Amino acid sequence: MSESGPxxxxxxxxxxxxxPCGTARRGFADRADFAGTIHLTEIDRAAKTHYHQQHTEVYVVLECDAEAAIELDGKRHPVSPKTSILIPPGTRHRAVGRMQVLIVCLPKFDPDDEHFD
Incomplete structure (x- = not known):
């Protein structure tokens, strides 16, 4: 891991x-001086409900279908561009509909912390 300034x-x-959501592009994973990762994620219609035991995620919707939503512990909430969602550990979640989101993941993303019921 590197620590080389900006x-x-x-x-x-x-x-x-x-x-589980589609395709993620993960940034800053190799930075020892940054506790998280930033993901640019293209969410498709086949997103799967999952949860994390350690990760807190913040989704920021950049673009989405008109009928897009986020499902949190089984309850669906409509979203639109510039919506932000805080998802604490243990929250079952999935995006519904196509969307592009920026995800801040703390601590650093670990694929072993993706869990399915």
Missing amino acids: EIIDLASLPGVAC
Whole structure:
């Protein structure tokens, strides 16, 4: 991990990784001096309900379908661009509909902390 001062990245140019929501591009994962990761995530219609035991996530909706929503512990909430959602550990969640979101994940993302019922 590096600690080399300010860093600028183009999230869209990072390699995409499959995730329960669709495709994520994860930034700052190699920074020892930053406790989290930033994800640019393209959510598709096949997003799966999941939860994290350790991670807190903040979703910021950048773009979305008109009928897009976020499901939190089984309850659906409509979203629109510039909506932000705080998702604490243990909250079952999934995005409904196509959307592009920026996700702040604390602590750093760990794929072993994705759980399904």
